Amino acid sequence: xxxxxxxxxxxxxxxxxxxxxxxxxxxxxxxxxxxxxxxxxxxxxxxxxxxxxxxxxxxxxxxxxxxxxxxxxxxxxxxxxxxxxxxxxxxxxxxxxxx
Numbered sequence: 001x002x003x004x005x006x007x008x009x010x011x012x013x014x015x016x017x018x019x020x021x022x023x024x025x026x027x028x029x030x031x032x033x034x035x036x037x038x039x040x041x042x043x044x045x046x047x048x049x050x051x052x053x054x055x056x057x058x059x060x061x062x063x064x065x066x067x068x069x070x071x072x073x074x075x076x077x078x079x080x081x082x083x084x085x086x087x088x089x090x091x092x093x094x095x096x097x098x099x
Contacts, residue, residue, distance in 0.1 A: 006056060013049045017042060031095040033088045040081030047074030 024038045051058045051074070060070040088095070 006052070009052055010049065013045055013052070017045045017049065020045065031088065031092075033084055033091075033095070037081045037084035037088055040077045040084065042081075044074040044077030044079075044081060047077065048072075 020038060020042050024035070024042065027034065048058045051072075058072065058074070060072050060075075
């Protein structure tokens with residue numbers, strides 16, 4: 001998907017990571033789950049961005065024959081971070097009551 005669109009696949013993630021960092025630092029005093037989830041999302045995005053800038057593509061290194069998708073550690077970080085952020089959003093009111 002989007003093969004041959006190297007400039008788009010470098011420039012867009014740079015803006016997304018910058019926006020994520022801005023959001024991260026503009027929201028002080030949040031629950032640890034907020035910070036952990038955004039750290040994982042940002043780190044995974046930076047990892048994939050470094051791969052794309054150095055090699056021209058993202059290196060997928062985990063291939064399990066029983067599980068069709070091929071992925072890398074950065075993808076795991078982004079996916080887990082997004083899941084944790086969804087959990088944070090669902091539990092945010094409860095977290096604020098206990099602070």
